[in-house]
Amino acid sequence: MSRIWAQARKxxxxxxxxxxxxxxxxxxxVIQLVMMSLSISITVNDLPIVVQxxxxxxxxxxFADAFRTSLTFxxxxxxxxxxxxxxxxxxxxxxxxx
Numbered sequence: 001m002s003r004i005w006a007q008a009r010k011x012x013x014x015x016x017x018x019x020x021x022x023x024x025x026x027x028x029x030v031i032q033l034v035m036m037s038l039s040i041s042i043t044v045n046d047l048p049i050v051v052q053x054x055x056x057x058x059x060x061x062x063f064a065d066a067f068r069t070s071l072t073f074x075x076x077x078x079x080x081x082x083x084x085x086x087x088x089x090x091x092x093x094x095x096x097x098x
Contacts, residue, residue: 045072047072047074049067049074049076050075050084050087051075051078052078052084
């Protein structure tokens with residue numbers, strides 16, 4: 001363990017002596033943090049959601065409209081005579097956006 005501490009001490013002294021190495025040690029992690037925070041996004045947009053309105057009341061239309069106004073979802077109207085499970089077997093180009 002003393003060898004590890006001696007090596008770490010030697011490296012720290014070397015970094016403090018060399019100004020370029022000190023600037024790299026301090027600035028590079030900040031640059032990496034900024035670049036990663038700008039590149040990683042966990043926001044989901046345009047996620048298709050299938051809506052079948054069997055009730056056709058104002059409450060059910062309002063509920064579906066709440067999804068339509070969202071940026072996260074886009075509502076795909078599905079015919080009443082089809083099962084909603086069939087939407088999973090459809091490819092994305094066949095689902096039309098309404």
